[in-house]
Amino acid sequence: MKIQILGTGCAKCKKLTEQAETAAKELGVTYELEKVTDIEKIMAFGVMSTPALAVDGQVKVSGRVPPVDEIKSLLKGV
Amino acid sequence: MLQRLADVITWRFLGLQPGTHLGDALHFFIYDSVKIFLLLTVIVFVIAVVRSYFSPERTRQILSHRREYVGNLLAALLGILTPFCSCSAVPLFIGFVESGVPLGVTFSFLVSSPMVNEVALVLLWGLFGWKIAMLYISTGISVAIVSGIVIGRLKMERYVEDYVYQMKVGSSAIHEQSFRDRIVCANEYTTDLLKKIWPYVLVGIGIGGFIHGYAPADLLARYAGKGNPFAVPVAVLIGVPLYSNAAGVIPIVQALMSKGLPIGTVLAFMMAVTALSFPEAVILKKVLKLQLLLTFFGIVALSIIAVGYLFNAVL
Numbered sequence: 377m378k379i380q381i382l383g384t385g386c387a388k389c390k391k392l393t394e395q396a397e398t399a400a401k402e403l404g405v406t407y408e409l410e411k412v413t414d415i416e417k418i419m420a421f422g423v424m425s426t427p428a429l430a431v432d433g434q435v436k437v438s439g440r441v442p443p444v445d446e447i448k449s450l451l452k453g454v
Numbered sequence: 455m456l457q458r459l460a461d462v463i464t465w466r467f468l469g470l471q472p473g474t475h476l477g478d479a480l481h482f483f484i485y486d487s488v489k490i491f492l493l494l495t496v497i498v499f500v501i502a503v504v505r506s507y508f509s510p511e512r513t514r515q516i517l518s519h520r521r522e523y524v525g526n527l528l529a530a531l532l533g534i535l536t537p538f539c540s541c542s543a544v545p546l547f548i549g550f551v552e553s554g555v556p557l558g559v560t561f562s563f564l565v566s567s568p569m570v571n572e573v574a575l576v577l578l579w580g581l582f583g584w585k586i587a588m589l590y591i592s593t594g595i596s597v598a599i600v601s602g603i604v605i606g607r608l609k610m611e612r613y614v615e616d617y618v619y620q621m622k623v624g625s626s627a628i629h630e631q632s633f634r635d636r637i638v639c640a641n642e643y644t645t646d647l648l649k650k651i652w653p654y655v656l657v658g659i660g661i662g663g664f665i666h667g668y669a670p671a672d673l674l675a676r677y678a679g680k681g682n683p684f685a686v687p688v689a690v691l692i693g694v695p696l697y698s699n700a701a702g703v704i705p706i707v708q709a710l711m712s713k714g715l716p717i718g719t720v721l722a723f724m725m726a727v728t729a730l731s732f733p734e735a736v737i738l739k740k741v742l743k744l745q746l747l748l749t750f751f752g753i754v755a756l757s758i759i760a761v762g763y764l765f766n767a768v769l
Contacts, residue, residue, distance in 0.1 A: 383541075383542075384541060384542075384545075386539070415544055415545065415740075419545060419548055419621050419622070420622060420623070420624045421624050422624035422625045423545060424510040424545050424549035424550075425509075425538065425542045425545065425546060426541065426542040426545060438509075439510060440639065443638060443639070443642060446635055446638070446639075
């Protein structure tokens with residue numbers, strides 16, 4: 377699956393990236409992680425508050441860093 | 455009950471005597487710290503849960519195509535509840551403008567959001583009483599409303615960077631959180647926030663309790679008291695470039711107040727620090743042309759100065 381982290385690069389974006397990687401590894405899924413930092417691309421997702429997490433092109437969370445467990449259930453829901 | 459706790463720790467465990475300077479200062483410090491941290495924990499947690507229902511996407515829907523006055527008032531109020539950190543100012547600004555939120559209304563939101571929040575409320579309430587807390591909140595909202603209305607009247611839409619209007623904003627359905635998730639998140643948010651701000655809060659309380667007795671209380675009052683008409687603008691000018699949240703500025707506020715600076719000057723300083731900052735200017739420069747950026751800072755700074763004079767005159 378494709379995991380995208382949308383954000384212009386503040387501390388919260390880094391934390392979300394780490395949490396998402398941990399979640400994906402714990403689930404043992406194969407994934408590809410991409411950081412989207414370009415504002416135009418971020419806006420194209422319809423996201424207004426960063427950081428945001430998109431899975432396979434679908435925005436799942438925006439404006440907060442969810443706990444690893446919540447990310448896991450979001451990844452499983454795909 | 456908190457009084458009892460402070461009694462037991464100071465007099466019984468530490469064996470200090472009531473009436474001594476150190477004993478009384480420590481008693482005050484323990485009592486105030488416990489009280490303020492309890493308040494912070496409860497209120498920040500409750501607000502975090504409430505806040506999870508106010509996503510920026512929903513706020514944008516509410517504010518879209520709102521008229522002057524009603525729009526500005528709603529924006530200033532929603533600014534308190536909508537989670538917002540200055541690092542997402544750009545996507546938020548574009549999202550608002552794109553969906554037809556008027557420019558003046560957008561600015562009311564941008565002013566109120568960092569300045570008026572639950573942390574400022576609790577800290578001012580705990581350290582200076584509910585009257586000052588309410589004063590800060592209500593005038594903060596007024597500054598946001600007035601600045602937004604003025605900017606809206608100036609019709610400065612063409613000073614927004616052109617690409618903002620060409621941007622294509624996608625629509626996204628955000629996954630709704632369950633109530634349990636909201637509680638878990640609020641819990642995590644509260645813990646993170648407290649971890650971040652506790653040193654500032656303790657220093658703020660400490661200044662009230664200890665330093666109070668050691669420097670002449672009118673030290674600053676002599677230079678920047680009510681008699682000096684330049685004190686308010688100077689305090690605001692110093693505060694504007696500084697960047698801090700409400701918790702970070704509290705120790706300074708506490709120190710200034712205890713050294714005799716009048717309340718209007720201190721609140722104006724606090725508003726200037728939280729509402730405007732150099733890093734925010736850099737971020738907003740990506741979406742605003744220089745004229746609009748300067749106008750925005752100028753109008754907000756002037757409104758804050760007006761609030762400062764008003765309080766110094768009335769209180």
